[in-house]
Amino acid sequence: MAEIKPDTAHQQHLIVSEPDISDQKPSKPKRLASLDIFRGLTVSLMILVDDAGGEWPMIGHAPWNGCNLADFVMPFFLFIVGMSIALSLKGIPDQLLAVKKVILRTLKLLFWGLLLQGGFSHAPGKLTYGVDVTEIRWCGILQRIALAYLVVALIEIFLRCAQKKDVAPGRLSIFKLYYWQWLVAACVLTTYFAVIYGTYVPDWQFTVHDRDSSDYGKSFTVFCGARGKLDPPCNAVGYIDRQVLGINHMYQHPAWKRSKACTENSPYEGPFRNDAPSWCRAPFEPEGIVSSISAILSTIIGVHFGHVLVHMKVDIYDIKFMFLPLEWIGMNAMLVYVMAAEGIFAGFFNDILDPEAHFCWDLAFKESRHSALCPLCRDLVLGHCCWHFALVGHILEALNSTDMIYFSQ
Numbered sequence: 429m430a431e432i433k434p435d436t437a438h439q440q441h442l443i444v445s446e447p448d449i450s451d452q453k454p455s456k457p458k459r460l461a462s463l464d465i466f467r468g469l470t471v472s473l474m475i476l477v478d479d480a481g482g483e484w485p486m487i488g489h490a491p492w493n494g495c496n497l498a499d500f501v502m503p504f505f506l507f508i509v510g511m512s513i514a515l516s517l518k519g520i521p522d523q524l525l526a527v528k529k530v531i532l533r534t535l536k537l538l539f540w541g542l543l544l545q546g547g548f549s550h551a552p553g554k555l556t557y558g559v560d561v562t563e564i565r566w567c568g569i570l571q572r573i574a575l576a577y578l579v580v581a582l583i584e585i586f587l588r589c590a591q592k593k594d595v596a597p598g599r600l601s602i603f604k605l606y607y608w609q610w611l612v613a614a615c616v617l618t619t620y621f622a623v624i625y626g627t628y629v630p631d632w633q634f635t636v637h638d639r640d641s642s643d644y645g646k647s648f649t650v651f652c653g654a655r656g657k658l659d660p661p662c663n664a665v666g667y668i669d670r671q672v673l674g675i676n677h678m679y680q681h682p683a684w685k686r687s688k689a690c691t692e693n694s695p696y697e698g699p700f701r702n703d704a705p706s707w708c709r710a711p712f713e714p715e716g717i718v719s720s721i722s723a724i725l726s727t728i729i730g731v732h733f734g735h736v737l738v739h740m741k742v743d744i745y746d747i748k749f750m751f752l753p754l755e756w757i758g759m760n761a762m763l764v765y766v767m768a769a770e771g772i773f774a775g776f777f778n779d780i781l782d783p784e785a786h787f788c789w790d791l792a793f794k795e796s797r798h799s800a801l802c803p804l805c806r807d808l809v810l811g812h813c814c815w816h817f818a819l820v821g822h823i824l825e826a827l828n829s830t831d832m833i834y835f836s837q
């Protein structure tokens with residue numbers, strides 16, 4: 429039987445032209461709607477508890493023991509940061525490039541943290557600005573987020589090479605795949621407990637530097653001489669912050685001043701009791717060094733859930749239209765945070781709800797700063813404009829944020 433051979437003379441080849449990718453721009457990664465919505469919800473919650481917590485202490489920070497609505501804000505932020513780390517770094521295989529991006533973002537967070545909470549605007553009522561380096565607050569919300577982000581992001585970058593590639597599917601496979609991260613989390617938790625229970629806290633002294641306090645300039649002594657205590661005056665968290673940061677650089681209005689031991693108006697703010705212990709007048713840093721160690725653990729938990737989303741590839745795109753305002757806030761979280769930290773939202777909504785109560789602002793920022801635009805507007809350049817045009821007045825009022833300037837209609 430004759431062998432049949434193909435006719436190569438008439439053989440045709442299909443040539444597929446390769447697209448020129450040199451002129452194509454890389455596609456922008458699709459945002460995770462659920463994460464943006466949760467971030468927007470957390471920012472909205474922060475604005476609510478910061479501006480209304482003074483009037484409704486049941487949603488403000490607990491004076492010491494306890495957990496109120498405001499106490500969920502920081503863990504939520506750290507959880508979101510952890511999820512963002514897992515989602516953003518998965519597309520950057522180059523370790524050096526990833527480290528550069530992490531360091532740059534950390535520096536941005538530190539900059540905004542020091543600017544907003546470090547004391548830059550220490551006397552706006554006198555049109556005086558600038559950082560008072562003797563009293564600057566080194567720690568804050570964004571500084572804690574920056575520290576947790578830096579540590580956990582570096583862990584995520586350098587432990588990817590140790591990640592197992594051949595894990596069999598199962599209920600605990602996601603834990604086995606990232607077991608190194610969980611070992612680090614266990615070490616962080618162990619370190620935290622060792623510090624707070626093993627550090628000896630001696631007696632300490634302080635001088636009241638709050639110029640609004642009737643005890644300004646007075647010195648007090650707090651007697652401790654104990655180890656492993658978790659009460660306000662003798663805990664290791666405050667002791668380490670006082671030694672490292674310096675007592676002048678700590679938060680001057682801690683929530684414990686609203687405790688029953690300090691004021692009869694608890695949980696509201698009020699004058700100190702006659703028999704109030706001396707530590708009621710002392711500063712305390714809620715975002716200090718030791719307490720930020722546990723923040724690393726919260727961020728690692730967020731990274732784990734980010735890994736779960738990466739592997740499952742799920743989101744809420746079908747119903748996200750129900751949460752579009754929260755999604756927008758989440759996508760512009762830093763802008764909204766800055767405006768909220770300066771009280772712009774509080775002033776704006778206060779004026780909308782009660783436009784006549786310009787001098788009745790009695791929420792969280794009531795006594796935190798004074799109007800810098802008021803004398804400038806009334807006495808200097810914008811006097812005629814502000815006092816005769818209500819729209820301009822309301823705009824400046826919102827920008828001024830806290831001390832409601834009364835503009836005649």
